[in-house]
Amino acid sequence: MKAKSVTRFARAKINLSLHVTGVRDDGYHLLDSLVAFAGVGDEVTVSEASELSLIVDGPLSEGVPTDGRNLVMKAAQMFAPSLDLSQGAAISLTKNLPNAAGIGGGSADAAATLLALAELWDVPLPDDPVSLGADVPVCLSPMALRMRGVGEYLSPIPPLPALWAVLVNPGVAVETPPVFKALCDKENPAMSVMPEWTRTADFVTWCAAQRNDLEAPAIGLAPVIQDVLAALEPSLLARMSGSGATCFGLCESAEQAEVLAAQISRDHPDWWVVASTLS
Structure with missing residues (x-):
């Protein structure tokens, strides 16, 4: 059997x-x-x-x-x-x-x-x-x-609108503990109130007002992250995920995400680049 x-x-x-x-x-x-x-x-x-x-x-x-x-x-x-x-x-x-x-x-x-x-x-x-x-x-x-x-408290959010993104990693491993250690200000404001997002543009506007507090210390340890963010500038919003080095660029459509991913792959063939939905 x-x-x-x-x-x-x-x-x-x-x-x-x-x-x-x-x-x-x-x-x-x-x-x-x-x-x-x-x-x-x-x-x-x-x-x-x-x-x-x-x-x-x-x-x-x-x-x-x-x-x-x-x-x-x-x-x-x-x-x-x-x-x-x-x-x-x-x-x-x-x-x-x-x-x-x-x-x-x-x-x-x-x-x-x-x-x-x-x-x-x-x-x-x-x-x-x-x-x-x-x-x-x-x-x-x-x-x-x-x-x-520290990750143990999870709560629901308003439904996300349709989201497309390009994910990019430059092939540099970034360990989490050194990034947290390099963070100077460890007491920062929480996220703002989450509204009901009816359109992708509404979500992008809200998300742009939020932060990744680990982005600056991670760039200090791995400056190539800044190059990744620059490559994602044609997107609606470019930001680092977690403690890095992967960054994402939010896009208006699946087509825009595919076009941007192809462009970045051509310019940086040694990077990991993927177009994907987010949910």
Whole structure:
């Protein structure tokens, strides 16, 4: 009999805004962020097996660890208290997203693994998924949400209008801790009130008045991010996602996004460039 398997899509997470509003006593930063998800992502497949294992393939798999350093393995190990010690799974991760890129690739992979293994093993999700990373809880429900605290407080938002974007990463990995360390002002205003957005233009106007407080410190550590933002200037709004280095440019239509993505790809053939919807 063929072994049971479950596949989950790990969509790229995009911080349309990211406000750093304070720091807890334990050093974790408090956030206020509007998170949406792209139509591109990694893929996680889990199959019945006698032991836990991970293989990684895909166009951006080079350098991705397959041992306990990978969040996918850490996610799988969170189920240990509720499982028979002999129960395992063969996990396959197809990497289509760049690493350390500010689009939640590792967190999305971990969330997809949690969901896939819970279904495979017919067990509840582990408690405290935020312990894997601030983005894991929001990635468990890949729909646009407001994320606060250190990632554990999620709340619904008014429906997003149709959004198209170009996502660009210059091939430079940016680790999150140094970006937060380089942030000088750690207590900033939260996002403004979210209205009902009836048109894409209304949303872009509102979003332009928000911020990514990590953009300036990330540019200080990786100046090429400024080049990415410059390449996205023809869009309606260009901004960095997360702690970088991936940036997005919001566009008026799918056609505009495709044209801009093609132009940037021609000018920078070594960059990762994707046109996508956001939702």
